[in-house]
Amino acid sequence: MNLFSLNYMDFEIKAKLKSSRARAGIITVPHGKIHTPYFIPVATSATVRALDQEDMNSLGAEVLLANTYHLHLKPGDKIIKKLGGLHKFMNWNRPLFTDSGGFQAFSLGYGMEHSINKLGTIFPEKKKAAEKQPKIAEINDDGVTFNDPSSGKLVHLNPKKSMQIQQNLGADIILAFDECTSPLSSYEYTKKAMERTHKWAKESLHHHKKSLIARKNKYKDKYGNQSLYGIVQGGAYKDLRIKSAKFISSLNFDGIAIGGSLGKSKEDMHRILSWVIQLLPENKPRHLLGIGEIEDIFKCVEKGIDTFDCVMPTRIGRRGSLFISPKSHGNLKNKFRINIKNLKYKLDRKPIDKNCECLACRKYSRAYMNHLYKSQELAYYKLASLHNLNFMLRLMEKIRDSICKSYFNELKNEWLKKY
Ligand SMILES: [Zn+2]
Structure with a gap:
């Protein structure tokens, strides 16, 4: 079977600037079109906090991103599947993204350990309290095991499980399972985590293709057909970011996301993006995970990012x-x-x-x-x-x-x- 025939995403670049990498385009997936560059509102637990999907329609939102981690724990992806999938469950008929669940799972490990956020801001007041707590995430090549802090339940996530959960949810665009490292992780650890991410990228693709083939034989409707993005990791280290950008670009993903630690300052972030983006294929959409400040949006669009997601606007x-x-x-x-x-x-x-x-x-x-x-x-x-x-x-x-x-x-x- 020709795996290339299982491509459910179309990405058309409509305009490109001569003075920078900025570009405007259209991503087409089974539930509709996303005009890029686009800022994707985050509907963490199948709703944007304080709003519902009628509100999102009134804003003309073209796409939402829901969090796999949260929905797996509550109400459970199997329940959502029984109720007809995430689109039906939340009554949202436009495109949906889900993340892999990895970021939240690993944040439990390093966020607690280092008391920091994505850009390396250290919270000293939290650091002391965190040091007293046992480490709650265990990471090895088989995945991540952690105690859900709200229920105490032991949860295991790996590429196969993440793909299964995201298939149950049924978003148009799903993300490969990756290991997200802390900005304070050493070179050696970040390298190890990147190699793990690459191994998991191949496994995620394998499980994704398998399910697409099974689906194709079983259903005729297009709505459950999903596209998969790979994630570039490598922390703030140039050689690792370059290696990761090349490796992830070489695989048959539908789009590429840039994840993980983006250094300790905005300058670091822009430096990392410059290393990575020039190596990514022109014809695939590029997503930047978890960034949404207005200054960053302008500068990242200029560098060639097509989509963003961030909880920041509603949180602040x-x-x-x-x-x-x-x-x-x-x-x-x-x-x-x-x-x-x-x-x-x-x-x-x-x-x-x-x-x-x-x-x-x-x-x-x-x-x-x-x-x-x-x-x-x-x-x-x-x-x-x-x-x-x-x-x-x-x-x-x-x-x-x-x-x-x-x-x-x-x-x-x-x-x-x-x-
Ligand atoms: Zn207003």
Whole structure:
């Protein structure tokens, strides 16, 4: 059987800039089209926190990313399969991504051990507490075994299991199982983890192809047909990143994701992306895992990234940070945010952002949002999440337009100008 015939994704590049690697295109999967560059909202447990799929439709979201780890534990991927798969379960008829579950599983190990996040920010207050706890993830070539912190249940994940879970969920685009290392991991450990990731990449592909062949013989509908992305690892080490980019590119994946530690600063991250992206095939979509700050979006699009996912817009929104554009005095210094809990907004009759057409900006003032936040009203979480996501999705529309009509550099300079 010709495995190449089992290709359920189409990626068409519509426009490319001459001055950089920025490109605009369309990914087509069974549930629809994704216009790239795209920011994918994260629906961790089959919903974007504080919102539902009607809200996501109202924002015109083209695709969501759900977390395999969370759905495997609750309500369980087998239950979701019984209920007709993730699209049906959450009533979302557009494209879906799921991640491999690896990032959360490994974060339990290294995040607890090193008390850090993806870009290496160290939380000293958490470090002390974490040191007292037993290490909860055990990693070897067979996969990762960990205690689910909420239920205490022992869970084992490996490439086969991750593929099975993601098949049960049935997203259009799924991710290979990889080992995500900490920014504080040594060269030797990062190398070992990268080699493991490469072995797991081949195993993930093998189990994915097997299930596609089985499906093809059993079902006629196109909706369960999935595409698989490989993940480039290698931490912040140049030779490892280059090796990983070459190896993952050589396999028959439908798209390529860049994962793992991206160094200890934004400069590190951009350096790593420059090493990696030039080695990736032009004709496959490239996804950057877990990055979503506005400055990073512009710079990573410029480097040739097609899709992003990040919980940041909704997470910071719930904590009071709401996005503003340059026309509402958003800039690099304030990270395009206002802090709505600030006293100065108590009597502010203006909308959050004067150019935003989301429900919160059309109907309510900053003063009202300040009040809702301070009163911890549930409506605040919904309105703040709607605003921040609308802001990101509209920004991406503008970025796509700017690539197609060749004014990306002007748009980037307008947003990222020094003051
Ligand atoms: Zn708004």
